[in-house]
Amino acid sequence: MFRYGILSTSHFAVTRMIPAIQAGRDTTVLAIASRDGRRASDTARALGVARAYDSYQALLDDPDIDAVYNPLPNHLHVPWSEQAAAAGKHVLCEKPIALDAAQARRLIAAREQNRVLICEAAMVRVQPRWLAVRDLLRHKTIGELRAFVGTFGYRLGSHDNVRYDPAMGGGVLLDTGFYPVTMSRFCFNDEPVAVMARADRDPDRGVDRLTSAILEFAQGHAIFTTGMETFPVQRAQLIGTGGYIEMLNPWNPPGNSPSEIVVNTSPNLEQPTTQNLGFDPVDQYTVLAERFARAAETGGPGPIPLEDSIKNMAVLDALRRSAASGRAEPVG
Numbered sequence: 001m002f003r004y005g006i007l008s009t010s011h012f013a014v015t016r017m018i019p020a021i022q023a024g025r026d027t028t029v030l031a032i033a034s035r036d037g038r039r040a041s042d043t044a045r046a047l048g049v050a051r052a053y054d055s056y057q058a059l060l061d062d063p064d065i066d067a068v069y070n071p072l073p074n075h076l077h078v079p080w081s082e083q084a085a086a087a088g089k090h091v092l093c094e095k096p097i098a099l100d101a102a103q104a105r106r107l108i109a110a111r112e113q114n115r116v117l118i119c120e121a122a123m124v125r126v127q128p129r130w131l132a133v134r135d136l137l138r139h140k141t142i143g144e145l146r147a148f149v150g151t152f153g154y155r156l157g158s159h160d161n162v163r164y165d166p167a168m169g170g171g172v173l174l175d176t177g178f179y180p181v182t183m184s185r186f187c188f189n190d191e192p193v194a195v196m197a198r199a200d201r202d203p204d205r206g207v208d209r210l211t212s213a214i215l216e217f218a219q220g221h222a223i224f225t226t227g228m229e230t231f232p233v234q235r236a237q238l239i240g241t242g243g244y245i246e247m248l249n250p251w252n253p254p255g256n257s258p259s260e261i262v263v264n265t266s267p268n269l270e271q272p273t274t275q276n277l278g279f280d281p282v283d284q285y286t287v288l289a290e291r292f293a294r295a296a297e298t299g300g301p302g303p304i305p306l307e308d309s310i311k312n313m314a315v316l317d318a319l320r321r322s323a324a325s326g327r328a329e330p331v332g
């Protein structure tokens with residue numbers, strides 16, 4: 001059994017990731033740590049986790065932990081991932097892996113010096129539907145990919161949230177703009193050369209709450225809109241020279257119901273003949289936890305290479321520069 005330790009009682013960890021790890025065939029959660037010892041023990045009891053610690057360092061000192069899952073606020077991703085690596089733990093760290101590309105590069109040194117696996121928890125990269133989309137693209141089912149269109153809107157219930165704190169790496173671009181950025185790079189299998197973005201900011205906190213962008217790839221364009229004060233919606237559309245692909249709930253499909261990809265290669269605009277490819281229910285977070293564990297145990301490559309996460313941060317950096325300058329900005 002591969003034993004994870006969880007840094008914090010993060011809402012996402014408690015509601016989604018811990019149950020997903022516990023559901024893995026060969027993965028389990030051995031311990032949970034919180035800044036508040038009472039919160040750690042209450043959460044551990046409620047989730048059937050054997051050990052609870054009143055500090056993150058105490059969990060890192062536990063010799064029985066194989067890997068740390070880091071779902072801390074964004075500004076703590078790199079510092080605590082470095083600390084965990086220094087303690088000899090493999091690290092599965094939440095997205096975005098850092099505040100910017102320069103900070104993310106520090107993790108290469110942490111990985112090399114401590115000979116551990118460090119990987120961003122970009123679960124969409126292991127989701128079976130997205131792997132199938134990539135196969136369809138490779139087989140030119142929709143001809144040459146020319147445009148990627150992504151949408152991710154949601155509504156935060158309260159402003160009392162790490163996403164409203166600029167010092168913690170808040171804002172919607174880093175939170176959910178992350179997904180169309182990483183998956184457009186995945187689908188084009190390339191890096192954008194330049195980007196443009198517009199951001200609407202919270203008047204009090206200054207974090208972006210609605211961001212829209214264009215990414216210019218050699219082969220085509222990606223565009224996306226993401227907002228954290230909108231009606232909840234998730235869509236992805238890939239438009240090629242010989243067809244298109246559409247996905248509902250592309251980023252967070254429910255893990256307990258079937259999902260599908262819609263493919264249309266009929267040139268008749270008014271009467272499209274679509275093919276619906278069905279997928280069995282699958283929890284993409286469990287898939288990620290299992291694949292990460294296997295890589296850590298075998299010394300194989302992580303499901304999302306650190307080098308790729310750094311390139312992704314460079315695109316997010318360029319998008320923020322563009323939102324500030326009002327101009328197109330080169331990547332890198």
Ligand SMILES: NC(=O)c1ccc[n+]([C@@H]2O[C@H](COP(=O)([O-])OP(=O)(O)OC[C@H]3O[C@@H](n4cnc5c(N)ncnc54)[C@H](OP(=O)(O)O)[C@@H]3O)[C@@H](O)[C@H]2O)c1
Pocket residue numbers: 007008009010011012013033034035036039071072073074076094095096121123161162175
């Ligand atoms: N992959 C996905 O689908 C997905 C979904 C949601 C979120 N996420 C990622 O998960 C991370 C956490 O998101 P979340 O919504 O779970 O946030 P959250 O509920 O606010 O959890 C963050 C946790 O960090 C700990 N913490 C340590 N220092 C803190 C500080 N100065 N201020 C606030 N909390 C602090 C707290 O736990 P203790 O008090 O117990 O120490 C807190 O519960 C983010 O990086 C986010 O991008 C990923």
